[in-house]
Amino acid sequence: MMKWGLCALLLLSQTALAGLEKYSPLVVADQNPSAPAPTNAIRVTYLGVNGFQFETDDHALLVDPYFTRVGLWAGALNERIASDPNRVAEGLKHVRPNVDALLVTHAHFDHLLDAPEIMRRTHARLIAGPTAVRLVTSFGISGTSCRAVKPGSAQRIGPWIIHVFAGQHDRLFGKVPFTGKPALSKPVKASDWAVGEPLAFVIEASGKRIYIDSGGVPGSLPDARIHNVDLA
Numbered sequence: 001m002m003k004w005g006l007c008a009l010l011l012l013s014q015t016a017l018a019g020l021e022k023y024s025p026l027v028v029a030d031q032n033p034s035a036p037a038p039t040n041a042i043r044v045t046y047l048g049v050n051g052f053q054f055e056t057d058d059h060a061l062l063v064d065p066y067f068t069r070v071g072l073w074a075g076a077l078n079e080r081i082a083s084d085p086n087r088v089a090e091g092l093k094h095v096r097p098n099v100d101a102l103l104v105t106h107a108h109f110d111h112l113l114d115a116p117e118i119m120r121r122t123h124a125r126l127i128a129g130p131t132a133v134r135l136v137t138s139f140g141i142s143g144t145s146c147r148a149v150k151p152g153s154a155q156r157i158g159p160w161i162i163h164v165f166a167g168q169h170d171r172l173f174g175k176v177p178f179t180g181k182p183a184l185s186k187p188v189k190a191s192d193w194a195v196g197e198p199l200a201f202v203i204e205a206s207g208k209r210i211y212i213d214s215g216g217v218p219g220s221l222p223d224a225r226i227h228n229v230d231l232a
């Protein structure tokens, strides 16, 4: 989802026009964000772009954490890009020190670029498609810290059950960006972070189910086997 920033601005204006203001009471700030998450719920923290932290009972998962924020033109002009350790360190101040796993929906840089640095700092394992796993291991991350997953599988880590589905990447100017072959060695340019296999996840813990995908396409419904979720 490379257009989240723009979408956020649009959503702010569209919310008032789309009747979504009735849901505003559902958006609440934690009284004490540093307190442990409750055992009977999942606390959700938005980390920017498509990044989220999910917490329950002293456990945490990260989805698509991305703190470097490569400039718009660097991506558009396919320049050389790299994870920024200082920005990652700053971003991780908002994240639990112990993270069970990183879930990455697809291999674009705005989802995966910071994964190697975050894995080194948090010792979290990676759950992602084969392309994302291959790109991350090119940075010296051990393959034993990664699980390459396919749609239809389910992963159990601590209190979490993670169901994997095929996802749909959203379209940018009518098409999915960077659909070419990913880098065979360590990725250098923006396009080396090719999309790979877009995935969607249902994250289950503490009796709650949360759906998150690779952006989605309007009019294309998620997999019918996902059934009911509490949050999407």
Ligand SMILES: [Zn+2]
Binding pocket: 001, 002, 106, 108, 169, 195
């Ligand atoms: Zn993307």
